[in-house]
Amino acid sequence: MAILPRFSTPGNVADANPDAWSETVLTLFDSVSAFTHFYDPTKVDTPDDAIVAPVVWPAFPASLPGPFVERLELADTHRGTQDEYCEWAVERNNAGKITRVTFTTEVPEYFEHLFETDQDALLELYHELVSTEVVLADLADEDGSYLRRNRWNDSPRGRPAHLMQGSNTLPAAVTLAAQATVLRERNGTPVTHPQALVVCSQLGEPLRGSDPQIASAVNAAVASGASVTLSDPVGLYIDGLITGGIETPDGTNPASFWTVERGDASHILRAAFEVREGEGHGYVVGDIKVDGRPIEFGGQLAVRVRVRIKAIVKAGSQPPARLPCEP
Amino acid sequence: MTCAVFARDVSLDTEGIHRLVVGEDQDPRPLSTAGAADELGDDFATLVLLQGAFPQSAEETVEAIKEAVPAGHRLRDQMTFVLGEGSQIAFSDQSAAIERSIRFVVTLGATANGPPEGPDILVSVFDPRQTGIELMAWDHRSGGFNYYRSMGRPSAWVFAGNSRHALVEPTEGKGPFESHKSGALLMKELKVPWVHWDSSFAHINATAFSPDDERRQHPWFTNKQPGGAYAFEFEVARPAIARWAKARFEALRASTGPIERPARIIEQVVATPTINIVSSIRESVAANMSTKPIELPATFFVDADGLAEVGLQGPPQFTVTGQIYAQSLQTFDVQLTDGGGFSQAGDTHFAFAVPERALEDVVVVREALAMGLLSRRLAACLLMTDFPNPIFSERRAALLAHVPPTAVVMNGGSSFSQETADAILAAAAEAPEGAPEREFAKRWAVGEDFDGTFNGLLRTYYDAVNAQLETQDGFDAYFQLAESRRQRVRDTMPIFESPLLFATTNIAPAALSMREDGSVR
Numbered sequence: 001m002a003i004l005p006r007f008s009t010p011g012n013v014a015d016a017n018p019d020a021w022s023e024t025v026l027t028l029f030d031s032v033s034a035f036t037h038f039y040d041p042t043k044v045d046t047p048d049d050a051i052v053a054p055v056v057w058p059a060f061p062a063s064l065p066g067p068f069v070e071r072l073e074l075a076d077t078h079r080g081t082q083d084e085y086c087e088w089a090v091e092r093n094n095a096g097k098i099t100r101v102t103f104t105t106e107v108p109e110y111f112e113h114l115f116e117t118d119q120d121a122l123l124e125l126y127h128e129l130v131s132t133e134v135v136l137a138d139l140a141d142e143d144g145s146y147l148r149r150n151r152w153n154d155s156p157r158g159r160p161a162h163l164m165q166g167s168n169t170l171p172a173a174v175t176l177a178a179q180a181t182v183l184r185e186r187n188g189t190p191v192t193h194p195q196a197l198v199v200c201s202q203l204g205e206p207l208r209g210s211d212p213q214i215a216s217a218v219n220a221a222v223a224s225g226a227s228v229t230l231s232d233p234v235g236l237y238i239d240g241l242i243t244g245g246i247e248t249p250d251g252t253n254p255a256s257f258w259t260v261e262r263g264d265a266s267h268i269l270r271a272a273f274e275v276r277e278g279e280g281h282g283y284v285v286g287d288i289k290v291d292g293r294p295i296e297f298g299g300q301l302a303v304r305v306r307v308r309i310k311a312i313v314k315a316g317s318q319p320p321a322r323l324p325c326e327p
Numbered sequence: 328m329t330c331a332v333f334a335r336d337v338s339l340d341t342e343g344i345h346r347l348v349v350g351e352d353q354d355p356r357p358l359s360t361a362g363a364a365d366e367l368g369d370d371f372a373t374l375v376l377l378q379g380a381f382p383q384s385a386e387e388t389v390e391a392i393k394e395a396v397p398a399g400h401r402l403r404d405q406m407t408f409v410l411g412e413g414s415q416i417a418f419s420d421q422s423a424a425i426e427r428s429i430r431f432v433v434t435l436g437a438t439a440n441g442p443p444e445g446p447d448i449l450v451s452v453f454d455p456r457q458t459g460i461e462l463m464a465w466d467h468r469s470g471g472f473n474y475y476r477s478m479g480r481p482s483a484w485v486f487a488g489n490s491r492h493a494l495v496e497p498t499e500g501k502g503p504f505e506s507h508k509s510g511a512l513l514m515k516e517l518k519v520p521w522v523h524w525d526s527s528f529a530h531i532n533a534t535a536f537s538p539d540d541e542r543r544q545h546p547w548f549t550n551k552q553p554g555g556a557y558a559f560e561f562e563v564a565r566p567a568i569a570r571w572a573k574a575r576f577e578a579l580r581a582s583t584g585p586i587e588r589p590a591r592i593i594e595q596v597v598a599t600p601t602i603n604i605v606s607s608i609r610e611s612v613a614a615n616m617s618t619k620p621i622e623l624p625a626t627f628f629v630d631a632d633g634l635a636e637v638g639l640q641g642p643p644q645f646t647v648t649g650q651i652y653a654q655s656l657q658t659f660d661v662q663l664t665d666g667g668g669f670s671q672a673g674d675t676h677f678a679f680a681v682p683e684r685a686l687e688d689v690v691v692v693r694e695a696l697a698m699g700l701l702s703r704r705l706a707a708c709l710l711m712t713d714f715p716n717p718i719f720s721e722r723r724a725a726l727l728a729h730v731p732p733t734a735v736v737m738n739g740g741s742s743f744s745q746e747t748a749d750a751i752l753a754a755a756a757e758a759p760e761g762a763p764e765r766e767f768a769k770r771w772a773v774g775e776d777f778d779g780t781f782n783g784l785l786r787t788y789y790d791a792v793n794a795q796l797e798t799q800d801g802f803d804a805y806f807q808l809a810e811s812r813r814q815r816v817r818d819t820m821p822i823f824e825s826p827l828l829f830a831t832t833n834i835a836p837a838a839l840s841m842r843e844d845g846s847v848r
Contacts, residue, residue, distance in 0.1 A: 054553040055527075055553065056527055056553035056554035056557070056558075057527040057554065057557070058527065058554075058557060062519070062528075062608065065622070065644050066643065066644045067625065067631075067641040067642060067643055067644060068641065069641055070641075186616070190417075192417070192532075192534075193415065193529065193610050193612055193613065193676070194528070194529065194530070194610070195609065195610040195612075195613035196610055196612045196613040196616060198613075199613050199616045199617055200616065206609075206610075206613055206617065207608060207609065207622075209527055209528070212528075213527055213528070213530070216530055217530065220530065220532050220534075239439070239553070239554075240439055240440040241440060242439060242440065242441075242558065242561040242562050243440060243441040243442065243443045243562075244437075244441065244442075244443055244444075244445050244561050244562040244563065244565060244566035245443065245561060245565045245566050245569060246443050247443065253441065253442065253443065254441075254443055255440060255441045255442075255443075291565060291569075292569075292636075292690075292693050303561070304561055306439065306553075306554060306557075306558075308553065325616075
């Protein structure tokens with residue numbers, strides 16, 4: 001693989017200013033350069049025998065408390081609860097039945113990049129993804145900066161533009177991966193299990209499905225002496241929809257209702273589950289059953305939407321010394 | 328243990344197909360090609376065995392199936408999963424001798440993106456390079472999974488039965504159906520966090536193997552499915568369990584005569600033929616490092632899954648403080664032991680692993696309701712009898728005695744539910760105070776519009792449980808109840824295959840049960 005010439009855009013999407021985006025990611029990697037076993041692939045060689053280590057988790061927030069149905073309701077009504085680097089929004093018909101659920105893993109930093117480098121492209125993207133009614137003024141705050149939680153990207157209903165939950169950011173993912181290269185011990189015993197590692201290193205919420213797994217995978221690799229980085233294009237991706245247990249009224253394969261809307265085939269940034277009008281099915285998403293129950297919440301699908309990040313593991317022989325848990 | 332017959336050291340013709348359906352066959356017997364072709368309609372038989380190929384190792388078996396189909400065929404889609412009761416104990420000098428029971432499950436015919444019915448073939452083995460293989464393959468002709476074992480050294484392939492053999496005498500409960508009680512796929516640790524599995528909640532790292540164990544480098548380990556048990560639950564286990572249940576009930580619908588022995592179905596509603604295992608989503612070690620409350624599995628307290636099938640209210644999130652949990656671990660001297668000398672203080676990797684109602688039984692409730700065999704009222708009244716004991720309820724199981732010998736379902740309706748209720752009510756009239764029939768009669772008397780009353784009962788119970796969980800004595804009692812249920816699994820269920828399945832305690836064996844007021848007797 002050698003030296004990466006520059007960081008690619010998320011999902012390899014077309015961009016008029018790819019160097020500017022690469023610079024954004026580069027700055028991010030520079031900010032964690034103190035972590036010796038986390039490396040910048042644009043500066044350090046990645047050999048051909050480096051291992052790609054995918055880490056996968058469900059989009060539905062694992063740490064959300066309460067009975068399952070209440071969790072489904074809560075997740076569907078507050079995007080802020082969707083903290084697994086994947087958010088979704090739901091559209092319903094007049095009868096209240098779900099007609100479409102749209103999932104996104106696209107980081108807000110990329111939209112900020114567009115705001116700063118190509119506002120026409122940003123507006124066009126909003127028109128394509130969210131609504132043709134969006135105007136540029138809707139997307140800026142009083143200071144003229146890009147507004148992540150703008151009125152078009154602040155709702156669990158309709159169509160999301162990109163991630164907006166406070167923890168769902170590219171810096172959060174990169175920093176977590178870098179911090180997870182620190183090996184830990186507690187009372188002389190290595191701390192390796194995902195939740196324990198997150199608690200020990202104070203890396204956030206141990207019950208999340210995402211962060212503990214990312215941290216644990218990175219940490220296990222570094223314990224063998226390896227160095228790690230994140231696979232290019234750096235980002236969080238939708239790995240797919242698990243269709244097992246989804247039953248359509250007419251027996252149509254539910255996978256046919258899953259449409260990738262953004263990103264390339266290997267790096268899906270956005271996808272929607274929808275029974276398209278005009279195909280003669282005569283039903284909507286809300287008529288489809290999951291595990292014997294009609295889809296009443298987007299969360300029923302989110303449980304089955306896989307989110308992924310890929311680490312690159314470069315073999316080495318010198319693991320760092322283990323440090324005690326953070327006080 | 329009739330399943331043990333497959334471990335016998337026998338000498339069989341390795342170039343032939345054998346049949347050992349325990350209950351019908353005394354010993355493995357050769358099947359003629361015509362006989363095998365007549366009985367076996369799955370892809371493993373038709374593409375491999377009946378073509379004269381008899382692979383030895385598990386990896387040869389998987390490759391033989393894949394090579395038998397053209398590129399692009401779904402059977403070339405492979406997923407590999409890893410699990411093991413001792414898989415979270417890193418290899419060290421101290422832990423070198425532990426029997427970690429690490430094993431591989433390979434599926435063919437599905438990816439993490441489908442199809443909705445799951446894979447057609449599953450292969451389970453301890454070492455990909457060895458024999459001792461368990462294989463399940465969907466029979467496209469007759470429905471249900473065909474169960475195979477590789478037997479002897481060198482090994483021969485033995486057909487051990489179809490899912491339908493689990494449901495009828497003389498094969499019921501024998502051979503593979505000791506564990507696969509209703510003929511369904513078994514994933515013991517079905518739900519998040521899938522204790523003992525490599526998953527999106529816990530990785531099984533190479534450090535679980537000894538440094539010279541070649542499985543560390545085997546592609547089945549290095550290329551195991553990302554997300555592990557997360558994908559297995561939703562793309563393999565749930566679809567496979569539902570697939571067989573649907574085929575089973577479709578066959579009943581298609582039958583022109585009455586349903587014989589409907590008690591075989593109702594047993595899965597009121598009794599506990601088998602179990603799944605569920606735990607807190609919190610690592611037991613992390614629980615001890617944090618002041619946050621520990622989430623307890625709701626199905627320990629109530630049959631949340633079964634009650635959901637009849638539309639009754641689900642329980643709240645039950646929790647206990649880390650301090651109370653930690654004290655219980657000390658009080659009851661909780662240890663992980665392998666029965667061979669290894670012992671480690673503390674609970675299973677995820678805290679508070681307990682048996683719960685098996686999904687295969689929940690799905691039967693769903694299918695029986697959909698078919699019209701069970702009315703919602705009968706199902707609710709059965710499940711609400713002794714509801715504080717979601718599994719191992721002798722009281723609820725006693726109602727099985729009143730199930731009529733046959734049932735007729737026509738056009739989605741049946742008098743079976745009324746007949747069953749009438750039989751229980753008649754028995755209740757003669758039964759002493761406190762009899763389960765009396766309790767059922769009280770539930771039945773609520774009438775068709777039972778939701779409010781039953782939900783009220785459940786809410787009162789949930790409040791009582793929550794109050795108990797705030798005290799050390801209250802949680803200690805639940806810990807003892809949990810241990811009594813675990814002991815029941817150890818003592819009576821062949822799916823208890825490793826001492827590391829559960830932690831051990833100093834609690835004396837006792838048959839404990841929960842009361843409606845949240846206390847344990």
